[in-house]
Amino acid sequence: MSTHAPEKTRIKEPLLSRTGAMLVMAVCTLYFLVPIWWLFVGASKSSDQFTSTNPLWFADFDLFANISDLFAYRDGVFLRWMLNSILYTGGAALLGTVLAAMCGYALAKYRFRGRELLFNVVLSGVLVPATALALPLFLLFSKVDATNTFWSVFLPSLVNPFGVYLARIYATASVPDELLEAARIDGSGEIRTFFKVATRLMFPALVTIFLFHFVAVWNNFLLPLIMLSDERLFPVTLGLYTWNTQVNQIPELRGLVIVGALLSITPLVIAFLLLQRFWRNGLGAGAVK
Amino acid sequence: MTQTLVASRHEPHRSDPKPARAVRHGRAVPFFVVPFGVLFILFYLLPIGYAIVQSLYTVERTGTFGPAREVFGGLTQYERVFSDGAFWTSIGRVLVFGVVQVPVMLGLALILALLLDSGLVKGRRFFRLAFFVPYAIPGVIAAIMWGFLYSPNLSPLKPVTSAIDFLSADLVLWAMANVVTWVYVGYNMLIIYSALLAIPAEVYEAAKLDGASQFRIAWSIKIPLVMPAIVLTTVFSIIGTLQLLAEPQVFRSFSSAVTSTYTPNLTVYSTSSIPNFNLAAAFSVTLALTTFVLSFAFLRFTSRRGEQ
Structure with a gap:
């Protein structure tokens, strides 16, 4: 697939379109990946910290203890x-x-x-x-x-x-x-x-x-x-x-x-x-x- | 140059070579065909046939406590299916779901595929992978995950989920639509993107020389050429929508608004757990026929329009 793609990029697109396109991509990346990130962070917390700490960032890293439970x-x-x-x-x-x-x-x-x-x-x-x-x-x-x-x-x-x-x-x-x-x-x-x-x-x-x-x-x-x-x-x-x-x-x-x-x-x-x-x-x- | 499932159905010989002396090797054919064929008959055709037979029987009891016995009831079960308001409400519900969710999902998939193909985006490989990841997550797990994300006290979107109750009777259908969209956009994007990659670059060379914008090229050249891929994904999405089961089944634990007859497949499941197998079989047959007719009609409709 990479064979014909570079030819297309050669033609310079207006900066506005490129920024707009990247913005759409960034928003979609957040939409698709944040739930999985939340799951990973959530799985690494003890049950008290699960509800009391920031859902999108780590508290004490208890993933392995949770897995053995x-x-x-x-x-x-x-x-x-x-x-x-x-x-x-x-x-x-x-x-x-x-x-x-x-x-x-x-x-x-x-x-x-x-x-x-x-x-x-x-x-x-x-x-x-x-x-x-x-x-x-x-x-x-x-x-x-x-x-x-x-x-x-x-x-x-x-x-x-x-x-x-x-x-x-x-x-x-x-x-x-x-x-x-x-x-x-x-x-x-x-x-x-x-x-x-x-x-x-x-x-x-x-x-x-x-x-x-x-x-x-x-x-x-x-x-x-x-x-x-x-x-x-x-x-x-x-x-x-x-x-x-x-x-x-x-x-x-x-x-x-x-x-x-x-x-x-x-x-x-x-x-x-x-x-x-x-x-x-x-x-x-x-x-x- | 693009040939689809639809087209090859009507002209299956088109691309076939001619194995002129193939008859000579005919003895090998059963070896190749019989294993799949037997399983297909046993676990595909036979169940369909058996469900139809079962749906024609009813259970009768002599007196209130007498022994139950199955008697041929003709279309009795189907009369019950057709007069069952909850079942048709659930069919209507998944149709509304599909009319909104399928275009949104496929529209997003198309936009993302076109952007990936347009050359406007750097880091194509990363985005392709990132968007595809949710497809690896089975519906049940995705629904459990989003169920937690919607719940007012656990969600990272607390300001949003405390203001809007996504699990309320009004919104829960669209909360599930979001789960399905989240899982399948990347997959559909990949199908459309593969079709875009198959278009030779020469096709839009001339348009570019004439100074056509990316948008114009996408609209007038690319979208018509990937139409077959879009048709294919639409058919699979229609089938998927009518079969909705895992998401509503999981959401029953999160929201009391999801009843045991919320979607047609939930009705099949709850009727069979009563147990009333004859009626459940009639629901199953009706649902399978509805699905088949709708996807077939869509294929017919689009292939006829394509011929014009």
Whole structure:
């Protein structure tokens, strides 16, 4: 992206426009970052100082004491929630990306009967929001007595039609047919070619699909809310939500919710920032081809 | 040169190569397609079908304390859905929410993307990252955070929050609109920005030579060219709005104005916890259909206008 940007800056813009633009940017930066800054500062305070000191600046730095309180609370149920979240979201997104990539690749690279039908059904699936499926899934799982299990949240989370749609676009764009033909002539089987050749070419795209899938699962709140009643199976979002509903009865939970919220978003924020270029590339390919 | 989700839907073959001898390799296809296909059927199509079936049954009891049994009731549940005032109020509420929040959010995203692309801004990389950070925060956590920020005694904006009660019945909907906007502006900005980057510089070279202002270039060249990206983000936003759940569910702890039927999905959830699964299934089906029809209609509407 940095290749064509400098050309544009070369033309001098009036000072007024530039100042105005920077002002908008500065105000928006405050809007987007101050709440997170507040969370970080709040998480570092003891509960007395939380209400009595400046909400946007540090008092005594008690972050680590607060974290160890959080980890100790109710036999470390918070850590369990974090682990669950990693399994639900990371696990489902990883496996789901592989499945979506395989299906999208087949849609892009092979002609077979029912291909159009499959693609259209999957594409309609993109317009069916995941939350609309939560209740029907609950009814189905209760038919086989499988609600309130790890699998009742994990298995439905594997399916991501949007990933198939993206994978089809990316496979068409980045895997040349000549290369597949060459691999065939060399005697490589179709499946081997996919894993050894195609996935490498599609790798940046696969990271994008993974990120989309990850966020979709991470944000799907209704499914675990409806499906799970055993708190040891909760993802961290559901766990913190239940604590937050009890703050009025158990005031000490408020501090734990704030520290927990900070801890639960920190790894994600870091990962998102590191992987940002994949978002940009992928979104570009998805929206404009 | 810009082709979107919308366009490719109508002409799926356009960019396809011709795998002439592909039939020969047909045996590999099931390997690639079946795993996803099975899961898609089991956890997407089957639930939809099952919800429809469930919504056609009602529970009947013989006498007050007799055993409950499910009997086929035809469209009985749908009659209840259509006569349920609270449900349609909640649909109206999220539509009002969407009519205001979606344009504000996408307008802000568009302005920020255009500014980033205009060359007027130094430190583009920093701003891009800063605006995108909230997207990493799941709706539940964002709602909890803002719930604290709105509350009169904890907020860093104490002078504001003690004067205005953001959690009152009048304002709480817009307090939630702010949470959704805060989370999603950066994400939508990035989609539009990526589309802007895909425009070759030559396209506005001529306009620049003619002395067109940045504003003029943005208005007459850039915005029309990124329209497909804006359409895409609008559709996803419409879907998201109708599905509003995490934010109102969390705000119930902060504000008594948020009832158990505040949004359509809250109605689904509270009806299923009664439990009245048949009615909840009918709500679910109605909501999914409404969403589908609205996003499809929007896609149709915009693609027809694009053809003119």
